[in-house]
Amino acid sequence: MKLKTFPGGLHPPDNKRWTAHLPILECPLPDELVILLSQHIGAPAEACVQVGERVGKGQVVGTAKGFVSVPVHASTSGEVVAIEPRPHPSGRRLPAVVIRADGADAWVDGLQGADPMVLSPDQIRDRIRAAGVVGLGGATFPTHVKLTPPADKPIDTLVINGVECEPYLTADHRLMLEEPDRIVDGCVILKRVLGVDRILVGIENNKPDAIAVMAAICSPAGIEVVPLAVKYPQGAEKQLILALTGREVPSGGLPMDVGVVVQNVATAAAVSDAVRLGRPLLERIATVSGPAVAEPRNLRVRIGTPLTHLVSSCGGVQVEPEKIILGGPMMGAAQLSLDVPVTRGTSGLLLFGPGQFALVPEGPCIRCGRCVRVCPAHILPTTIAGYARLNLFDQAAEFDAMDCIECGCCTYTCPAAIPLVQAIRQAKGAILAKRRKV
Amino acid sequence: MWASIISLGGIGLLAALALGLAAKKFAVETDPRELALLEALSGANCGACGYPGCAAYAKAVASGEAAATLCTPGGAATLARIAHIMGVEAVAADPQVAVVLCQGDTRKATAKYRYLGLADCNAAQKIADGPKQCPGGCLGLGSCVRACPFGAIELTAAGLAVISREKCTGCRMCVSACPRQVIHMTPLDATVHVLCNSHDKGAVVRKYCQVGCIACQICHKTVPEAYLIQNFLAHVVYPHHVQAGEAVVKCPTKCIRDFVDGYPEGSTFAPPTVPINRGQAA
Numbered sequence: 001m002k003l004k005t006f007p008g009g010l011h012p013p014d015n016k017r018w019t020a021h022l023p024i025l026e027c028p029l030p031d032e033l034v035i036l037l038s039q040h041i042g043a044p045a046e047a048c049v050q051v052g053e054r055v056g057k058g059q060v061v062g063t064a065k066g067f068v069s070v071p072v073h074a075s076t077s078g079e080v081v082a083i084e085p086r087p088h089p090s091g092r093r094l095p096a097v098v099i100r101a102d103g104a105d106a107w108v109d110g111l112q113g114a115d116p117m118v119l120s121p122d123q124i125r126d127r128i129r130a131a132g133v134v135g136l137g138g139a140t141f142p143t144h145v146k147l148t149p150p151a152d153k154p155i156d157t158l159v160i161n162g163v164e165c166e167p168y169l170t171a172d173h174r175l176m177l178e179e180p181d182r183i184v185d186g187c188v189i190l191k192r193v194l195g196v197d198r199i200l201v202g203i204e205n206n207k208p209d210a211i212a213v214m215a216a217i218c219s220p221a222g223i224e225v226v227p228l229a230v231k232y233p234q235g236a237e238k239q240l241i242l243a244l245t246g247r248e249v250p251s252g253g254l255p256m257d258v259g260v261v262v263q264n265v266a267t268a269a270a271v272s273d274a275v276r277l278g279r280p281l282l283e284r285i286a287t288v289s290g291p292a293v294a295e296p297r298n299l300r301v302r303i304g305t306p307l308t309h310l311v312s313s314c315g316g317v318q319v320e321p322e323k324i325i326l327g328g329p330m331m332g333a334a335q336l337s338l339d340v341p342v343t344r345g346t347s348g349l350l351l352f353g354p355g356q357f358a359l360v361p362e363g364p365c366i367r368c369g370r371c372v373r374v375c376p377a378h379i380l381p382t383t384i385a386g387y388a389r390l391n392l393f394d395q396a397a398e399f400d401a402m403d404c405i406e407c408g409c410c411t412y413t414c415p416a417a418i419p420l421v422q423a424i425r426q427a428k429g430a431i432l433a434k435r436r437k438v
Numbered sequence: 439m440w441a442s443i444i445s446l447g448g449i450g451l452l453a454a455l456a457l458g459l460a461a462k463k464f465a466v467e468t469d470p471r472e473l474a475l476l477e478a479l480s481g482a483n484c485g486a487c488g489y490p491g492c493a494a495y496a497k498a499v500a501s502g503e504a505a506a507t508l509c510t511p512g513g514a515a516t517l518a519r520i521a522h523i524m525g526v527e528a529v530a531a532d533p534q535v536a537v538v539l540c541q542g543d544t545r546k547a548t549a550k551y552r553y554l555g556l557a558d559c560n561a562a563q564k565i566a567d568g569p570k571q572c573p574g575g576c577l578g579l580g581s582c583v584r585a586c587p588f589g590a591i592e593l594t595a596a597g598l599a600v601i602s603r604e605k606c607t608g609c610r611m612c613v614s615a616c617p618r619q620v621i622h623m624t625p626l627d628a629t630v631h632v633l634c635n636s637h638d639k640g641a642v643v644r645k646y647c648q649v650g651c652i653a654c655q656i657c658h659k660t661v662p663e664a665y666l667i668q669n670f671l672a673h674v675v676y677p678h679h680v681q682a683g684e685a686v687v688k689c690p691t692k693c694i695r696d697f698v699d700g701y702p703e704g705s706t707f708a709p710p711t712v713p714i715n716r717g718q719a720a
Contacts (some may be wrong), residue, residue: 091565091567092566092567336550359554362554362557419555422555422556422561423561426561426564429564
């Protein structure tokens, strides 16, 4: 049978064999946790504790500012030792609440679970928001916003994203194998919030064990598990919707325009914890891998754990890393150092030593058209990048630069190593700045 | 043969007559001053006046919409001609030229990370605030070089933008192209400048740059009226720039430079001769 997929895309070496077979291990609690106040898309949270204050596990340390924002929580009990700028995955120093762990790991009082079937959809949304649940696939968009579609956009399908198409990463894979009941419970809660009948779980066919486990537990709940062709970026929201439902999100549109809401499997599990147990999002599963890591692992880590601690709990490094990537190698962000803490979006940490990654100088475009062929958004990367270089951003906008999903396929496939995505991002930034001004 | 000559010639005459009549009937009234103004302007279409090209500026001046003094690249000569055409009094502003307030090229200032992306300062600045440790230094990827309509900026081999004081016309296009505000406008006749743009404390600057200002105040103590230390960074007080030269040899990090002694290391520009004769745009 031909598996469902989307047009475009490519097949980077997946390198999942390092960690796909390894069960999730608890990462030991570090002495000090750095809770960044900006861990999600939208307005950063505002610190609401004082230096010297004792906080319990799960206590709110930063309150949400505005609708597109979520609170942040203490991921263990201890004392607030500083509220100051700390290294952030963006490369800047941004405000953070630093907590010295007391080792007791005691929950704060007052966190109560509830039966989601007796709560109203609004009450469930409030619980999801209060728990700080954001998209755990890496984009960290606040989940409650996605669950609040406007009245004129009826939603009929919930898509659960278990694709995990980024090379190296196996965090979602292990979660589906080891804790499928949490995911399914989350699906049932999300179904109630959105009032949909149809739930589709998309999983790439390179995880047959996960497909089998998920199918066994999902079918009694009326959830359909769909194996998908192995291709990057199968897990991109719009490409996943096209593959599963045959609906194409219009240019400039959102999934809700075609009646779909997409949530990651880990997000669904976090929703279950938030609603049924009343527990905020304090930990996530992250893959620590790459050729420079001594023992690659899948770890359950507390938000705020320094990356150095992650590396030391994986047996340290084989060679001094020269490239550090948070997230996957295709869309992840290179880091200045390991001083950065784990955030809610940290799906993986990849380390590469000298000579273990490509350093190709840029050459001239030879008009081969490979970037156009692989582009899953059907735009012309080389044309837009050319305009962006000349600061002709209006022309870049005419060629639909804003439809770029920044998956990195064009840059990956370019034989001249042209930084196409960076150029298109530059254009997108300029176009958005201009739109705000007008 | 005669028939064809007469018929073709006749068609030619008729067409010429029609064209001539049409030219008279549909003639567009242009202000003769507009044409004269366009002649007077340099034709560089640099955009310094804020209008899209010299023709648009000429039209705006002729219609009285724009001031007569906006063509900075043209200098005093162009201003005098515009004033003459428009019949107004010309008051020349003090001519200004741009200067890159940095000497920290890749050999003298340390990098935060290895940058292999787009050769564009604005794109690099978006990645962890630029590849240089120094938050204010020149990134050396040449966005100003590409923005300059007069070819007055060069990039040294070690990655530092240098602006020729003789070629610069003061159009400010580089100032708006730079994401780090390291390019400042200075009076044309000032040749002494503090070539640093870092507001970090001295101990911090020393860690990442050999030629950065450490705010030691020696220049201010040497010539109090010519130097001002603000926010851990020395500035030349340009009305007193003539006296500023005294402190050049005293500066411990050599971040004060008199361009008469030469442009920053690696530049191919010949040092300017004083008084600086600003080259008019061709």
